[in-house]
Amino acid sequence: MKLKSVLFAAAAGATLLATLAAPPAAAQAKEQFFPVLPYRTGAYAPNGVPWANGYVDYLKLINARDGGINGVKITFEECDTGYATDRGVECYERLKGKASGEIFQPLSTGITFALTSKAPSDKNVLITSGYGLSESSDGLVFKWNFPMLGTYWSGADIIMQHITKKEGGSLKGKKIALVYHDSPYGKEPIPLLQQRAKLQGYDLTLLPVAAPGVEQKATWLQIRQLRPDYVLLWGWGVMNSAAIKEAVATGYPRERMYGVWWSAGEPDVKDVGDAAKGYNGLVAFGNQGRVIDDIKKYVHGKGQGTGPIEEVGQTLYMRGMTSAVLAVESVRRAQERYGKGKVMDGEQIRWGAENLALDDKKLAALGLTGIMKPLSTSCTDHEGSRSARIHTWDGKAWQVTSDWYAADEAIIKPMVKTAAAKYASEKNVTPRTPADCQS
Amino acid sequence: MLYRENGQFKTSYRADQQIFPILQDRLAILALAAITLVGVPLFASDYLFRAILIPFAILALAALGLNILVGYCGQISLGTGAFMAVGAYAAYNFVVRVPGMPLLAALLLGGLCATAIGVAFGIPSLRIRGLYLAVATLAAQFFVEWAFLRIKWLTNDSTSGSVTVGALSVFGIPLDTPASRYLLCMALLVLFALLAKNLVRGHIGREWMAIRDMDVAAAVIGIRPVYAKLTAFAISSFIVGVAGALWAFVHLGSWEPAAFGIERSFQLLFMIIIGGLGSIMGSFLGAAFITIVPIVLNRTLPLFGNAFGVHVDTALVSHFESMLFGALIVFFLIVEPHGLARLWSTAKEKLRLWPFPH
């Protein structure tokens, strides 16, 4: 190779490498930085994209409509994780240097596990609304984790309550099958379902589906032979629509299928359309409210919408949006104690997340009436509220078909305590004392 | 001119057979060691450690192990992710079940378990060759991944299949700063690189290379294929297992089997092919290339996009990374199919004369 081209290549390489050494630019003085860890690529992108759009749209709304959180503008940056743990860790490392205290919402139970051990020493808050470790609702052990508005144990419990009600109060002798994504996410509800099986006397069959969940023919043939009374679906991404398509192909009645809130969104059923009629799922949020109109006006109306406007109000979009609400409100609550109009750091945001008190009045002021249920977190309870309802696909849209249920704490609380204690002993974490909570 | 060997006479076999017989090479390596082991820990930022240097060190170690198997012994293996997983989970089990188990012992024991599994899955190589073997090793990959998801004992009955490790410490020194973790990884990397270099320069390395080049002829002159192939699998899996345990303990802290999926196996194979098959230096160069390129692309693509006024969202960046990565691999293979190591040795050859024409 000629000398000139070698030198040129070396110079180009050196400049590119120099970009690595440059530390990530720190946020400006009066700006609160929010990292966003979505996945817009990969096998789980169809469900990850609406969530991310909802999240980012709400952050943009706060800037556009309110001028920030009490005057502190919001800045954010996305880093694609592709639902992979090591990319999630890399994104975390890259974005955590941008501000002295950040809220991370990785939208992946696997990445949550990895970040749970890193976030406390870095003083970053993990809000895992509707996913994550079910035992992290115990705030005494998990000081920095906030599985707000429902964990998987709460969700599974609510589905079982609804099914019990449908069967007239008793599930003795019934057969329930769980078709789940073979990953930490899919395995989360198993302890609760097994506990309930002991208490209620039903037969639980576990049917794992290897990631990404495209091949389910054998699973559904087994279901056809088993003839369970109900099938619970705990899938994500392509696995959901594949499951429903296989259910159609094997003739399992969709009315007897119940999906968790991550398996009952528009991307999962819109391709199947009419054939998916009757499929039920959990939903924890409404889809009509003043904030939706605000987003359409202040964000999409000004051409700043992250995704298509038809997505606003859909199930996964609302999930992402409400996750952003929780993050913003945690910062706002922190400001109430530590200084309105100031940028909050990690410890302060954590206090804010731990002392959220979103009652009906506050929700109305935010335009969230009819969308979110009131939520109040505390030192011992990082979940805040654990209610959901059932919605059913009618071929064109999701319709709510039940009242609000609240998860049965009598069953869940002891399980949380045991699991949290096990985590604490394994990881040498000293649980906080209730006295410590006053800080 | 600077790289001449003039005047460097060797007066003993030992001096002649050194790994770095040329004085300039020795000085360069000492300088490199000084930079990486002293300079970098003092001056590098946290982010540089956690996101680039530690992954580089661990993946270079794994690439080293894989290069022994694929580059020196010629057995194509696509199951490296599985062996890393075995090392990681075995080390985890030792730490959790044996109270007071030191970290280094756990890592090495994890490596030994990976050796056992590696030899077991290496037995088919005695009968199957070439591409068929590559696909057969995928059986190891998928089976091991499934085993760690399904057999609860292996994950200490964790309901989710995800495991975590607590604070690490070596000989009583806690590894709480990224710099200390980096030093641990580099120490192990240097140790294993030295081990590997001496192995491949020795008797067993020659046996491996004979098997790689023409295994029938090698058998004819008395090299036992069973011994050669299985030792290659054993040593390779040991190193890969230790690398896997390091990846899990030091880099991730908390992991599930998906962290060691088939993507990881392909990534390692890329590293050694781009770096250079059959070369210790190649493993390092390949690991550096594969670790750094995605991050550089991630940083520079949005800047390019902004320069042209195109808003580049993260999905587009990911796709562009894929495209550029694939294109770069093809480009490298066209330009230098023997990898970066060959480019490096060609450069060194030219340096012996430069700036003189002959």
Added chain:
Amino acid sequence: MGFFLETLIGGLMTGMLYSLVALGFVLIFKASGVFNFAQGSMVLFAALAMARFADWLPRWLGFDNRLLANLLAFVAAMAVMVVAAWLIERLVLAKLVNQEGITLLMATLGISYFFDGFGQTVFGNDIYKLDIGLPKDPVFLFEQAFQGGILVNKEDLYAALIAALLVAALSLFFQKTGTGRALRAVADDHQAAQSIGIPLGRIWVIVWTVAGCVALVAGIIWGSKLGVQFSLSLVALKALPVVILGGLTSVPGAILGGLVIGVGEKLSEVYIGPHLGGGIEIWFAYVVALAFLLVRPQGLFGEKIIDRV
């Protein structure tokens, strides 16, 4: 018994679909000695092209007929695959002539990364519906003999038929046409084929085009079943045990291997799976192929590996 037959039939159907993807591998390996790791990405790329064109063409050209849209999209997707094959041959294969197998393997891996990124950049990464009119509901046979009947999926039945037709067409192509004979000559011995005047470069373009079209058909069928999305490229991973079971150089081997793997997978998952906790599909095919290779290292119908010392 009825359930066993159901699983068997389901397995045969799935196996047929695997063979379809495996055919692409075999075709390219036979003619150019390259193990094309990019086959999965080609399936995805072709399916994306078809799905999106079927969506866009009616909008651009302003008509509404479903059948016409699908036909035009098929032609457009074919054209895209031809261009892709030509580019691959020009830019990659021609420059890597005479390199070792592993270098070519890595080059195809690089191509697969490129296609993944390029396809999703141009066509998007959502789940896209591919509707070619295949019926989705099941049909139940022999309801008198077996309780509940034997479930046969109509869509799978049609897919298996299409696959069989394609295989027949390919066999005719190879046996009866001049180009087919030239392809077989090149597969046998590159140098001899060149010395009698067969243009190697053009043959490789044709081979990759044919493989691309096979990928398109496979992509359409899988896409119609599962929706067109990134995970479609992972289907190719399932075709690998089929290829090595049947032998890397044999078309009937790909078919037979596919059927064996399909049936084996489903039967094992349904009957052995529950005892092992389930989810064994993912490795069972590979273990079966591995065990088979220990007995017959070149696969069912593959060429015996002869080494000259």
